[in-house]
Amino acid sequence: MKKILLLNGGKQFAHSNGQYNDTLHDAALAYLDRAGFDLKETRIDAGYDAEEEVRKILWADGVIYQMPGWWMGAPWTVKRYLDEVFTAGHGSLYANDGRTRSDASQKYGSGGLIQGKRYMLSLTWNAPRQAFDDPSDFFEGKGVDAVYFPFHKANQFLGMSALPSFLCVDVMKRPNIEADVKRYEAHLAQVFGITA
Numbered sequence: 001m002k003k004i005l006l007l008n009g010g011k012q013f014a015h016s017n018g019q020y021n022d023t024l025h026d027a028a029l030a031y032l033d034r035a036g037f038d039l040k041e042t043r044i045d046a047g048y049d050a051e052e053e054v055r056k057i058l059w060a061d062g063v064i065y066q067m068p069g070w071w072m073g074a075p076w077t078v079k080r081y082l083d084e085v086f087t088a089g090h091g092s093l094y095a096n097d098g099r100t101r102s103d104a105s106q107k108y109g110s111g112g113l114i115q116g117k118r119y120m121l122s123l124t125w126n127a128p129r130q131a132f133d134d135p136s137d138f139f140e141g142k143g144v145d146a147v148y149f150p151f152h153k154a155n156q157f158l159g160m161s162a163l164p165s166f167l168c169v170d171v172m173k174r175p176n177i178e179a180d181v182k183r184y185e186a187h188l189a190q191v192f193g194i195t196a
Helices: 019-034 050-059 076-088 129-133 149-157 177-192
Strands: 003-008 038-043 062-068 118-124 166-168
Touching: 003 019, 003 050, 019 038, 019 062, 019 118, 019 177, 038 050, 050 076, 076 149, 166 177
Parallel strands: 003 038, 003 062, 062 118, 118 166
Antiparallel strands: none
């Protein structure tokens, strides 16, 4: 994977100004640029053209979603992006739901047209890690990817497959952006096979 589309879903809203996500997005851009990747980006809250975003996804080998966790999932702006861009991609990102009227037994979700492309979630949460991992805590030990099950399925509907997710926790109560940026760079190096 040499062509990466980075989607920044950070947003100023209520008591959050989106800075943590902006910082991680910019750190990934700089790190991947130094490593020689071809990059495109979209800052979702700044606006976008759905048809142009479809072209960017078709161009990319991989997509990185940078976003905060809001009310147990993606911000509404990121969900709107999926709704508008993926719908605009009918015929290029996906053909149909994978079934036909003559044989509805075919596998639902198999109509994606961009098999081989990968995507990754980079997430910021104010929740502590134990909220995701401890079976007696809020997310019942199911992990962060279970929280994003519908988001994963939306991308898989197009034919993409997931790369390991990156998670920053306690970003408001105990922020440590410098350490998180270093962890993120190490994660990107591992996921994209970058050697020093």
